[in-house]
Amino acid sequence: MSFQLKILGSNSATPAFGRYPTSQLLTVGSHYFLIDCGEGCQMQLSRYRARTNRISQIFISHLHGDHYFGLIGLLNTLSLVGRKNSLTLYGPPGLNDVLTAHFRVSQAVLGFPVHFVELRATxxxxxxxxxQLSVTTFPVQHRIACWGFLFREQPKPRRINKDTMPADLSVEDIIALKNGQDVVNTDGSIRYQNEKFTLPPRKSRSYAYCADTRYFETLAEWVSEVDLLYHETTFMDQERELAEQRYHSTTLQAAEVAKQAKVETLLIGHFSSRYRDLSPLLEEAKTVFSNTSLAIEGQDFTIPE
Incomplete structure (x- = not known):
């Protein structure tokens, strides 16, 4: 089953240098999850030939425009192309009011149901x-209410060891062994001991999205040991005081979270428009966490099984 993240937008505040405001598409098997929806998101989805009819869940981290100004246009387009399947929208208090007011004033009627789930988690x-998957939300520390999202595969079953598998295993026996059970005889004695005929389950893959936030230590606990961590990196570390004032993070702070959390890979994004060249941000982050990459438009990050 695929587990792949595509970067649709990586800039903060405004588009600049070919970079779009924040938006990402996570594909897990046949499920498509849109994470934030900055201005131009639907153009990026079209550019990269994403199958938008498969988007069933949209997660909006907070109500700063660079994270949701593309949402109204996307919803309208989905309706215009004939979408009928329902869509679930997760977002902060107030987002539903914004959408309702727009559609009321414009007299627009969507051709599919939208279910709104309000984020209030503390x-x-x-x-x-x-x-296949669970999604956990967690609060981060920004100038307004803001949340991150953790996508994690459900625990996987044990695997049959083909090298030791008996020839007479029934379907029921295989199911029992995968569920971690021994196969027993009618008298209760063990016929096939689970540990002898199975292998440990594969690791459940995980991706954490840390939206706009200043540095705080608890965050590392909440995203501990994820395979892929996206953490906003609006500024280089020489602007740490400015980052603190604006409730954003620097390169070294994002890298420190990744290091503390013992993640596999760090993605940095939400770049300030003051930076045309992003290589200095990457180099600075790597001084603390070497396995760091830039979240650049069009790039795919796949987590292998």
């Missing part, structure tokens, strides 16, 4: 779950 809270 600690990590599961807000979505299916057979």
């Amino acid at each position: 600690e990590p809270t599961v807000i979505y779950e299916n057979a």
